Each structure stands twice: as C-alpha cells, then as structure tokens.
Amino acid sequence: MKNFNGTVLFLDRSDINTDEIIPAKYLTEITKEALKPYLLEDLNMDSFDSNTDLEGKQVVITRENFGCGSSREHAPWAFEVNGLYMVIAESFARIFRQNMFNCGMMAIALPKETIERIFLTFSGKETTIETDLEKNIFVVQGGGEKMEVPFTVSDYDRSLVEAGGWLEFADSKY
C-alpha cells in the first residue's frame, strides 16, 4: 500500500483539467517515468510554477471538479511518479477519481466548508498531512496550527487501495 502522508501542495482553483495536469503532447510516452518532468506544466493559475512548486510535495489539496476532461490515466501516473499519491478536493471528475483508486492511490472528497477552512488556515504555510486509515482522519499541521479532519472512503475504494489497484482485484475475482 502506498504512503498517504506528507507535505501539501495547495492548488487554489476549481475545474483543473487533465490537459493541465499532463498535456496531450506527452501522451506519446509509453512509460510512466517519462511523464515526470511535465506534471502540471500547463496549469493555468497565477503564482504557480511547476518547475519549483512541486518539489518535496506528497499531497494535493484543491477545490471543485478536479481532473475533469480526458480519460487519460497519465494524469494520476504523472502524480504517482512525482511521489504525490493523494488528492483531496471538494469534488472530482468521475474518471479521474476512479483512475486514482484503480492505481491504488487516493482521491478524497471533503465538504466545501472543510476545504475552505483548510485553505484559510493553512494555505501559504508549510503544511503536512498525516492520514490515519484506521480512524479515517487526516491530521493537518502547519504554521503552529493543527486540525483533525474526518473523511470517508468506501469499502470498495479501500479494498482497491489495499490490493494495490483494480487489475489484481478484478483478475482474482472475476
């Protein structure tokens, strides 16, 4: 199972699409590793630089409808090869969310107010998250503040994360 703890990358925008996460021109790559330098290269957001801002980050916190657009699993892979295994958002596009769990990664939706509170308290500060998968709680810490945030993950999604993805799960079961 992957590790869901680490330093947070805040992306304060809704509707971040898969073309922004990994531009179509890199879909000619046939290995995941080759995607590494291009994550979020075309992100349309002021004050974000994919060359410097991804350094040392393991978890993304963002707003609504994250990962909309194309079905490309290259989007979760681009996160994966950069060591980012979890995205927390207000909501996700269906295919992106499924792709994350299918790869044994996590895409967790939290209520709008909670996301807003996290942004207000921690955005701009060096922030870390610890994920307690037994109690279903995130412990968010930064700038002297600490917040415990409960989350839900369905039994099915959890079994995908534990199995390391849908392929092994399905092949053994169907």
Add this chain to the structure above:
Amino acid sequence: MGKTIAEKIFDKHFVDNPSGDIHVIKLDAVFCHEITTPVAINDLVSRGKDRVYDASKIKAVIDHVTPAKDSKTAAQGKIVRDWARRQGIKDFFDIGRNGVCHAIFPEQGFVRPGYTIIMGDSHTCTHGAFGAFAAGVGTTDLEVGILKGVCAFQYPLSIKINVTGKMPEGVFAKDVILAIIGRLGVNGATNRVIEFAGPVVEAMSMEARMTLCNMAIEAGGTCGICRPDMTTVDYLWKYIRDDFGSKAAALETYSEFLPDADAEYENIIDIDVSNMEPMMTVGFKPDQIKPVSEMVGEKVDQVYIGSCTNGRIEDLRAAAAVLKGNRIDDNIRGIVSPATPSIYNQALEEGIIKIFMDAGFCVTNPTCGACLGMSNGVLAEGEVCASTTNRNFNGRMGKGGMVHLMSPATAAATAIAGKIKNSSMYKGA
C-alpha cells in the same frame, strides 16, 4: 418503481455488487485506440496477462496521430497493430481504413441498443446515441475490460433533458448541446447519465444524436443516452437485418431498453429551442457559452472542421452549404478532416470536397488531427481557432492557443469572414 434506460442496461449486464452502489457489469464491446491502449497492452504483458476476453468484442483503431508523425507515435501504432495480430482482433482499422474512433465504430455497426461499452477515451459517451451505455475509462479499467470483459461503475443516476420546440433554421445539435452544457456547468452531470429526450431529439438523425451525446462528458456526464427508435433501426439496418425479420421486429426487441413511464430521474430539465441562437464557447471551459451574435467580429486565425463531434457527413454538408461559391479569408487557415474514409468518399461523390478545396481549405485524411493538438493543425502562442470539436481547454490545440467551439455552419461562415460570424443559414430568431 420504473427504470431509466441506463438502469435497464445495468440490470441486464449485472455481474457483481462488491460494495455499496458499485456494480460490476459485463461488457459487450471494448474499443481501443493507439494513445491509451499501448500502455494497457504493455502493462498486461509485463504482468504475464497478455490475453483478451473475447477477440470478437474488441475493436481497435489508429486515429489520433495517423500517419505517424515521429518515432514515438510510430511505436504506439506498432504496439496496437502487433497486439491486434497476436490476439486475432479482426476489427482493427489501420491506415487507409482508419477514422476517428467515435465515428468509425458506430458506422461499422459495432454499437447496438442495450450494449455496454468502454474505451480509454472520455468521448466514448458518444455511443449512447444508440441507446447504449458507453463510458470513457482510464488505462486500468481498460486493461480489466480487455482481460476480463467487465467494468465497475456506480449504479447510474440519470438526468433527463427534454428538448422541445422548433429548431430554428441554421441552429444545430451542436448549438443545443453547447447551450445545455452552459446550463449544467462543467460538473453539473458528474457521475450521472444524461438522457436526451423530447420531440427535438426524436426528430434528430443519428449523426445529430451523436453530436449531443459526444459532449455529455463536458458536463461531467458518464454517458449521454438517447432512446432507441426507428431512426436507430434504420441506421443499423444493414448490420442487423439477418437478426430480425423486419424493422418493426428489431424495434420491438430494442424497446426493451426504453425508459419506464415512472422511471426516476435525479433531475428533469426542459429546454425549448424555438428561440435558440447559434452558440459558441468563449473561454477555456466548455460551459463558457455565448450566442455567436455577441461575439461577431472577434479574431480567428484557424478554422477546424472535423472530429468525433462534427466530422460526419451531415456536418460537412452544412459547412459546404455555407462555403459554396465563397473563398475563405486570406488570413484564415482552413482545415477539414472528414471523420472516416466512407464519409470522405461520400463527400467526394457529393462534390463537397471540391467545395472545400475551391474555398481554400486544406483537406486532410480522416484523423483526430487538430482536435487535441498532437499532430496537425497545432496553434502558435496567442492564436485562436474556430473549431467544431468538443474541448476548449487551455493548451488543447497547442500551448497558448485559444479554441472557440461552434457548429460546422458557424465555423464555415467564420472562415469566409475571417472573424467570428453567424452563418447565412441562420436567419435570426
């Protein structure tokens, strides 16, 4: 309680309910193209699972970058080609026979009412036009589909969109779907099936229904879906005539998938098209919509007519009707990509290709082409394309480029004017 089309299809294909509202369903077809399938094939090979569940149910095409533009795209094509041979996949469409996936697969009769289909491509929702459940998936789902013939989805909730009124001349399915996306927003249908109903949809051709369903994903929808009817049967007749004694018998069978009168929808939205104007997008999100009349005169550098949204024969006919006898503006680069070889052929026979060429368009082979800025028709920084495609994301057609989505008629009129303009087919509300 009654059932929607999607619910009826799910119940018929039920395999397992591993937890909550997750249903694993059996697949009638798995579609593949050369951008998302090679990674799936390589992964299956590396896991020692290089098998397919049923070679006759897998359909594959090389369409995004064809002919190959460099060594990397050549390698992607080769992986799919070698795999199709190795696995005995007969329905594989390579160069000379290939076209845009969501145009060529329906044209070949691979989609039937009641089918379940997945593909590693978000616009797989197009095939719902036939009363099928068709959804885009990522690589892992695709791998499992190829290997086991199953896929897991949330049991489908549906939104019904009733399209009523009289379509004004010069207003097309593309304008209707843009208006619907404007109303729903880019995530207004996330995890939902959009069922398109009402007299306007019933009167639409299969081509127009495919244009509608194609863009369901732009509102976040899992699938767009239309009720199977005589128009569906007529379109499919040459492929199904051996299975049924008459068209009426085919319709009777397919009626199994009509929604019940008391089916439950999460939401029902009525849209009256009688006063609808031709629409276009104006930003980097497909729900940023304005009537073309409010954008008249805005700058354009390139006009692209094609794609799985609007590269079918009706689309080329509409554009040609506007272009006939005209030349496009000197400052415009016009590109048209008929979506499949048979559409290309038909357009040749009808004199449509000549109209495009006389007008100054570049006619390419059937391909996704400029739609996703991977091969031909890439924009330079700061350039604008008036396009009949389905996605206007930032950088979609090239870094720093802007894409305005619109109907083929509007795109053709814009090419002639050299800037945004309503087509001569539209006479006003």
